[in-house]
Amino acid sequence: MPHAEVRPAQRRRAKQLRKDMTGPEKKLWHDLKAHRTGSAHFRKQVPIGPYIADFACHSAKLIVEIDGDQHSVGQQQVSDLRRDAWFAEQGYHTLRFSNWQVLNEFESVVLTIAAAAQGLLESAEPCIPPSQPSPTRGEGSRAPTGNGDRINEDMP
Numbered sequence: 579m580p581h582a583e584v585r586p587a588q589r590r591r592a593k594q595l596r597k598d599m600t601g602p603e604k605k606l607w608h609d610l611k612a613h614r615t616g617s618a619h620f621r622k623q624v625p626i627g628p629y630i631a632d633f634a635c636h637s638a639k640l641i642v643e644i645d646g647d648q649h650s651v652g653q654q655q656v657s658d659l660r661r662d663a664w665f666a667e668q669g670y671h672t673l674r675f676s677n678w679q680v681l682n683e684f685e686s687v688v689l690t691i692a693a694a695a696q697g698l699l700e701s702a703e704p705c706i707p708p709s710q711p712s713p714t715r716g717e718g719s720r721a722p723t724g725n726g727d728r729i730n731e732d733m734p
Contacts, residue, residue: 584625592630595623602644602680603632609688618695629661638698641665641672642691644680671698
């Protein structure tokens with residue numbers, strides 16, 4: 579699969595993000611690189627078009643984003659929707675999890691990613707749970723469902 583040109587500045591930024599991963603990103607990366615998600619091969623801090631995805635599995639066309647508190651308010655939500663729509667136009671599906679979920683519902687997060695990746699690898703129809711917004715600060719006390727925060731498949 580041919581890759582789009584990556585600007586040198588974007589390549590440097592992705593490299594820096596790989597070195598400065600957050601605690602939740604490091605925790606998830608440990609399992610993704612160990613292939614706990616089955617046959618899906620993930621890369622971290624991947625430049626794709628004008629964006630850098632936290633984690634991407636190109637063969638499944640799946641992007642996994644880990645969101646801090648800033649993603650649950652105002653302009654950042656609008657930016658995330660625009661970003662997810664762009665990824666969808668490129669054929670990617672996006673899973674979003676909050677830092678809280680990665681730290682407190684880890685097994686559920688990994689199982690959701692594994693199911694989504696496997697479904698996307700096996701068929702054109704992903705077995706991904708319906709979209710839900712990321713919880714805002716303090717809303718993480720709900721019972722674990724085993725579902726990801728938000729998946730954007732066909733955004734307008």
